[in-house]
Amino acid sequence: MKVVRAAYAGACYGVQRALDLALKAVEDGGCAYTLGPLIHNPQVVAQLAECGVRAVDSVEDVAGAGTVVIRSHGVTPEVKRSVAACGLPLVDATCPHVARAQRAAADLAEQGRHVVVVGEAGHPEVEGLVACAREAGAPVSVVAGPDDLPETLEGPVGVVVQTTQTREALDAVVAALEERGVQLLVKNTICFATRQRQEAAAALAGEVDAMVVIGGRNSSNTTRLADICAAACSRTHHVESPDEIDPAWLAGCAVVGVTAGASTPEEQIEAVATLLEAL
The missing domain is CATH 3.40.1010.20 (4-hydroxy-3-methylbut-2-enyl diphosphate reductase, catalytic domain)
Structure with a gap:
């Protein structure tokens, strides 16, 4: 079975920038908090928590003097004012x-x-x-x-x-x-990167026997990619990790396409592609 990756797929500049800023905040201050998940990818958010970047629901949930990181999706002006009023260090990782x-x-x-x-x-x-x-x-x-x-x-x-x-x-x-x-x-x-991923996914979905879309189910751009692929390829499957893949999905397939949302890092794409190539 041949595995073909979409021409544009995976983490975009804004997501990578947010990840880099959050990790740097930990290095500089020892503890960082994001107001909501930094990006819509549960696996990455769990990894960040292990590194000291914790997701909280509100400014009131920030313990001690940790740095507050604004997530890539941005927040309301009122939330930024709340952070300022608490005197907490702020890193704005809002996607440009x-x-x-x-x-x-x-x-x-x-x-x-x-x-x-x-x-x-x-x-x-x-x-x-x-x-x-x-x-x-x-x-x-x-x-x-x-x-x-x-x-x-x-x-x-x-x-x-x-x-x-x-x-x-x-x-x-x-x-x-x-x-x-x-x-x-x-x-x-x-976002131009979003448009690139959508067009590349649609083009690939029309040429393969099945599509695998990788990314968080809470990610709007990933679920939208899955919808776009499903319109062109009925055997489209949205997964967050290789463990979810059922080989029966791909029975009889000669060519399988792979794409990923803008919140999906390269290592997650590689893990899925490697498993597919081994089937």
Whole structure:
């Protein structure tokens, strides 16, 4: 059985940067805390905990004088103020693309626009985008698609998008807004690395007998990759580790494709690929 890896797969710059900053915080200060998981990869978060980088739910859960690390998905401005008020050292590991999306949301709000966030309601990145827009005084709507748009949108509208969304999702919302004839300004804040991984995964899925998608089940970009692959290849399987692979999934397959989400480090991809090659 031949194993083919997607042209673009695995940990992106923003994730690697966050990991490096968190580990450096431990080296410099002895103990570090992330507000929520640093990235959406349970195995990596467990490894970080062993190194002294612990995930907590809130600033109040930080013990002693440890360094607070802002996760790659970003946080709300209010959370940053809470950290500052406690006088704790802060390392901001927000992905630069997420930070750009937060600035875009605030800019649209400052222009007096109703801000429409295209993304997954409740996701930490989306919560940060919403908070940035609301702090600038704008009404905000979070939509996954055109059907979620409010029946009435007063005044000009600004659109910003979760960095790991698909271009198709953004285009569908924009098209629906254009049909209404609203005054519209769109900020396409989809991360280029996300788009690369989605396009490479779709291309590979159309050429293989089965696809294996590697990454956390709590990772939006990884689950989205799995959905994209499943649309082109019915034998698509989402796993977090090699232990989950059932050889029966791949019975009769001559070629198996492998891709991975932006929160999946190289060693996890290699471990899965090595197991597949041995089947």
